Amino acid sequence: IGWWANFATFKLNNKWSIHGEYQWRRVSCVSDWQQGLLRVGMNHQINAKAQLRVGYAWAETFNYGDYPINGLGRDFTEHRTYQMVTLTDKPGILDFSHRFMLEQRWIGRYSSPEVQKEDDYFYVNRLRYMFRMQCPLKGKTIDDKEFYAAAYNEIFIGFGKNVNENVFDQNRLGLLIGYRLNKKWRIEGGFLNQILQLPREITLPGATTGQNVFQRNSGFVINSYISVF
Structure with a gap:
């Protein structure tokens, strides 16, 4: 997979800012669609180490892989609202962050194989937790025109009456090199x-009963972060 993302923060004052991002997610590096994700939100800086965000996200997931996420092998749309808290700390040269996100998801579905367009949405909840750490590769702080290393892991847990097989929804692990051009x-x-569990059981060749299927995707991610103030 190849994930390309742009994140932007528009500062309004010392306490409030607007968040915007678009993620262009591909399979086979760049040749085919996996997902497009647009997310917007409003940030409130509680203090130097805590930030609250609320917002909306739109996602379009495409038919990819041997066992598509949609049981009919079709693209589908998803609408989300979310609430997020990020806690940061800096012990020594390390920067730590803990991100907790609660999502309300309305996922498009097809009522029958004959239907050509989504005609229903089902609702699920999802809880996400991401731990991230980063450190400078030169000196004790990350300054302009300097490289840094970063790593993160994020786990996704689904809950609510409409969650089927995938209470464990997915896990993402990233190992990154970053460069700060300026502030x-x-x-x-x-x-x-990325390890993702499908929301349904699949009867694999040679099997007589359905089984849980986990999809493993590996590749690269490229992120750009811009602050406007």
């Missing part, structure tokens, strides 16, 4: 591993 712009790139 307003930095870029990152590196390895990404």
Whole structure:
């Protein structure tokens, strides 16, 4: 997989800012669609180490892989609202962050194989937790025109009456090298591993009963972060 993402923060004052991002997610590096994700939100800086965000996300997931996420092998749309808290700390040269996100998801579905367009949405909840750490590759702080290393892991847990097989929804692991051009712009790139559980059982060749299926995707991610203030 190849994930390309742009993140932007528009500062309004010392407490409030607007968040925007678009993620262009591909399979076979760049040749085919996996997902497009647009997310917007409003940030409130509670204090120097805590930030709250609420917002909306739109996602379009495409038919990819041997066992598509949609049981009919079709693309589908998803609408989300979300609430997020990020806690940061800096022990020594390391920067730590803990991100907790609660999502309300409305996922498009087809009522029958004959239907050519989504005609229903089902609702599920999802809880996400991401731990990230980063450190400078030179000196004790990450300054302009300097590289840094970063790593993160994020786990996704589904809950609610409409969650089927995938209470464990997915896990993402990233190992990155970043470069800070200036205080307003930095870029990152590196390895990404995604393990995703399908929301339904699948009867595999030679089997007589349905089984849980886990999809493993590995590739790269490239992120750009821009702050406007």
